[in-house]
Amino acid sequence: MSALLFSLIVGLLAACGLYLVLRRHSFDLVLGMTLLSYAVNLFIFAMGGLKIGATPIIHAAGSDYADPLPPALVLTAIVIGLAMTALLLALAIRQRQQQGDDRIDRDEDASC
Amino acid sequence: MLSQHLLILPVLLPALLAALSLLLGQRLALKRGLALLGGGAMLLLSLTLLTWADQGAIQVYRLGGWQPPFGILLQLDRLSAWMLVLTALLALEVQAYAAVSDWDKRGAFFHELFWLQWMGLNGAFLTGDLFNLFVFFELLLIASYGLLVHGDGRARIDAGLRYVTLNLAGSALFLIAVSLLYGLTGTLNMADMARRVAQAAPGQWPWLRSAALLLFIVFALKAALWPLNAWVRGTYAAAPGPVAALFAIMTKVGVYAIIRVYTLVFGSASDAGSGLLTPWLPWLALGTLLLGSLLALAARSVRGLAGGLVVGSVGMLLFGFAVATPAALAATLYYLPHSTLAVAVLYLLADQLQLRRDAGDVLHAGGVADKHLALLFLLAAVLLAGLPPSAGFLAKLWLLQGLPLQAPGLWLALVLLAALLSMIALARAGSALFWQEPSGNWHAARPGTLLPASALVLMALALSVFAEPISSYCQRMAEQLLLTDAYVEVLR
Secondary structure: OHHHHHHHHHHHHHHHHHHHHOOOEHHHHHHHHHHHHHHHHHHHHHOOOOOOOOEOOOEOOEOOEOOOHHHHHHHHHHHHHHHHHHHHHHHHHHHHHHHOOOEOOOOOOOOO | OOHHHHHHHHHHHHHHHHHHHHHOOOOHHHHHHHHHHHHHHHHHHHHHHHHHHOOOOOEEEEHHHOOOOOOOEEEEOHHHHHHHHHHHHHHHHHHHHHHHOOHHHOOOOHHHHHHHHHHHHHHHHHEOEHHHHHHHHHHHHHHHHHHHOOOOOHHHHHHHHHHHHHHHHHHHHHHHHHHHHHHHHOOOEHHHHHHHHHHOOHHHHHHHHHHHHHHHHHHHHHHOOOOOOOOHHHHHHHOOHHHHHHHOOHHHHHHHHHHHHHHHOOOOOOOOOOOOOOOOHHHHHHHHHHHHHHHHHOOOEHHHHHHHHHHHHHHHHHHHHHHOOHHHHHHHHHHHHHHHHHHHHHHHHHHHHHHHEOOOOEOOOOEOOOHHHHHHHHHHHHHHHOOOOOHHHHHHHHHHHOOOOOOOHHHHHHHHHHHHHHHHHHHHHHHHHHOOOEOOOEOOOOOOOOHHHHHHHHHHHHHHHOHHHHHHHHHHHHHHHHOOHHHHHOOO
């Protein structure tokens, strides 16, 4: 049951993120990317198996332990995601300054 | 004692040099000196590692001394060393060009970002851990975002926003694929993963295959395989000249990752992975190759021409990989540095045209009266069109000879057609630029601006002059890649 709830939440976050990423304003894009990265982080977390009340180390008493590696991976992903969001925001702000609005669907001819 | 730690230096040294460069602040002359010295040291280091790797054993560096498969592993095989040397050759020249053309003056932190990108590239080539590969991908991408918008300007910011968005989406997929693989195999070490994929129960195969294909989408996006390559031309055209030249290796990182993961983790040893790419990848790669030639033919500027050829070269490389014979793989690995160096030359020449001509690097806007530039363009065109005696010609010949007997004849026809089209595109661009009445203002060159491009041309020529030792190295490299047992052996 908890696995079903968890996967529904991941799916919902990813769907919302994807919808926002495909919109035509850079503000929506940044929000969408953030939601998408939340979905991905939760997904990584789930890949270690969903356990409640288990310790993250192997102990002599039994084999019921939570995998400590996915949280470490998620931490790395969060740090990278934070930096990326900041960079995306900086670029979006710069573009808004130069362009006057935050539309990102204009096809500028790059004269290739 | 020291030689044991040599393996981590390609990652540590650029990080250190980035920090040193930052400490130098506004003293550009010192930064340039540091760039030159450091770049030379990196080249020497890479060559040392190449000779080391060519002894045949796979060298391993255990970060933190963890017993594999725990902890992160750096591994050096012939392919890693090959990519390190290529990166060093290209980056050294590009750095020199950025200094002589004053590109590094047009914004802050050019050298620092450059070193960080170099570190990311080297790390990606050395790591033996799939998640660590993701981290190094992000490192090199973050630095590339900064380099792409170096010098500011509306076109660059626009291109930057798109490039960052695209790669963020790619990173999200990368994480999903890697964590899916972790969930299925319980490991992130590539060699260990290879072992577990080979032992996987048939019930797990559909999952493993979906994860493998998800990962392929990510690498194909970085490598610019059709249909995931609409971003390449615009991004590279908007980038500052030297950065575009450095980016010539960025698509090759994607190609490297594909070769690494799909020979090792989902190689021939695993039933789950075998036959995953072979039915369709040759066709997709040939489509990319043809598309690249057509883009080159339709180009209105030298940057556009180079962008088309970048796409085409990726198609050629992935075709050689997808054919999956040892000879074709060796030919592909021989073609890889050739195409990278030659495309970089074209981007450097395009930048010279942009800096010195009123009409920029637009093709049909009057002639250019500069003998040196014309000669370099001619040489670059010979290299890129794959005319003899260039390494491009040898590599293609070798690759076509390496095709399996039952290969469709259409493959051969498409490769030759693409070569013909790109030759026409290059000849047309050359005559539009250099066989016209000179017109418009033409600024004199700053001294030494053509030296880095000339050096790159010489290196590309050296690939065919020393074809015998280099191609036999490529052969050993392909053999090593296909014997996955040796990689798993290292874990014990």
